[in-house]
Amino acid sequence: MMRDQWRARLMLLEERLQGGKGAGSGLYLIGTKPGLVDVHAYMNVWFMQQNVPDFLEQCFETADLTRAWFERLSEFEGQEPETISSTDALRIAKHAAPRLVAATTRSESQGFAPGEMVAVCPDDYGKVWVEGELVHADSQRVILQRITEEADTLHVHFPRAGYLVRRI
Structure with missing residues (x-):
């Protein structure tokens, strides 16, 4: 069948x-x-x-x-992935600045505003909440700003589908 x-x-x-x-x-x-x-x-x-x-x-x-x-x-060929260590990835992140993104929450259905502290996690079995300051949210993605010891200021991008967002 x-x-x-x-x-x-x-x-x-x-x-x-x-x-x-x-x-x-x-x-x-x-x-x-x-x-x-x-x-x-x-x-x-x-x-x-x-x-x-x-x-x-x-x-x-x-x-x-x-x-x-x-x-x-x-026949299409993609790029070959480049393997780097986690130490190198953190070093690169620490010496790079996040790309400037307009602080906006257009098309955001939960009423969040830029600058709010929120947490994001997958909506499946991996319930690990990631906390940060909301930089951007729309119907397709959420961007959090996080400041970490290992990498200083980071912007972490999440797809909207498959993830939960809550105020903290």
């Missing part, structure tokens, strides 16, 4: 990639350049490639555009 679901999803991609259908151009899902929607769709096809490669090949037999799209996206 799940294979039928995967096949149906791939056929949606195939139809989207057919020029003239929706916003598909044949190259990418919503235009002539790759976008976030391509990344989101790509990871599902990549998952199939990693876990059920033979089944993906069967699906590609009737989805030429999707195969070409997947191969095109697979």
Whole structure:
């Protein structure tokens, strides 16, 4: 049954990639350049490639555009991560200043104001609250200013989704 679901999803991609259908151009899902929607769709096809490669090949037999799209996206290369020690990371942070961010709470649904002391933590099992002065909050992110012995002044960025925020 799940294979039928995967096949149906791939056929949606195939139809989207057919020029003239929706916003598909044949190259990418919503235009002539790759976008976030391509990344989101790509990871599902990549998952199939990693876990059920033979089944993906069967699906590609009737989805030429999707195969070409997947191969095109697979050619992109990201940056190689640089490994540094925690000591080096703290040294770099201590000698850097946070980028200036306008103190604002536009689109902030809980009524917080810049300068308030708040705490932020994940809304899952990892309930470790991080405290600091609110610098910025909107519908997408929260930025706290923290002053630590190890790194002086830091701005710590949290996504809004998946995190709780409270006054302290």
